[in-house]
Amino acid sequence: MNNIKINHAQKGFTLIELMIVVAIIGILAAIAIPQYQDYIARSQVTRVVGEVNSLKTNIEDSLNRGATIITGYSDDLTVSPIQIALGYDSDKSNLLDSTAGTNGMAVTDGATAAPTIEATMGGDASSAVAGAVVTITRDASGRWNCAVTGKTDGTDGWKDSYAPAGCPAS
Numbered sequence: 001m002n003n004i005k006i007n008h009a010q011k012g013f014t015l016i017e018l019m020i021v022v023a024i025i026g027i028l029a030a031i032a033i034p035q036y037q038d039y040i041a042r043s044q045v046t047r048v049v050g051e052v053n054s055l056k057t058n059i060e061d062s063l064n065r066g067a068t069i070i071t072g073y074s075d076d077l078t079v080s081p082i083q084i085a086l087g088y089d090s091d092k093s094n095l096l097d098s099t100a101g102t103n104g105m106a107v108t109d110g111a112t113a114a115p116t117i118e119a120t121m122g123g124d125a126s127s128a129v130a131g132a133v134v135t136i137t138r139d140a141s142g143r144w145n146c147a148v149t150g151k152t153d154g155t156d157g158w159k160d161s162y163a164p165a166g167c168p169a170s
Helices: 017-053 056-064
Strands: 068-070 083-085 105-108 116-120 132-137 144-149
Touching: 017 105, 017 116, 017 132, 017 144, 056 068, 056 132
Parallel strands: 068 083
Antiparallel strands: 105 116, 116 132, 132 144
């Protein structure tokens, strides 16, 4: 008698197994992509808050010198009181809207002890945060406040959770 066993082992995957894998990948992607986009938006807002907050030292120095704070690249020492530029170059941040203010920044009340600096997000910023404004203000007693104002153009995408804890959305 001939006892030859023929082994018909499965080779490869069945169509249903492949479809299940594709469905699982699709579900994971549907969850992961929006989370990733939120992470990018939050990190961009946090970065701009850090960049704007780094100007506080220059502002304090200017106020101690009795100077007026202005945006731009160079100081004007020929006027009284002297004008000290923030020295912020828009080329340093690709997340600011270079068409807003000067270099993406605007200074109000720069001649007082309570200046306000506003940075408008744009440029390479995520569409969810482009148009948001980071504002730091100093009161006359030297306390600093920070706030982030979401996009004002009415488009969807902005979430208050994009603002870091130390600079809440307003």
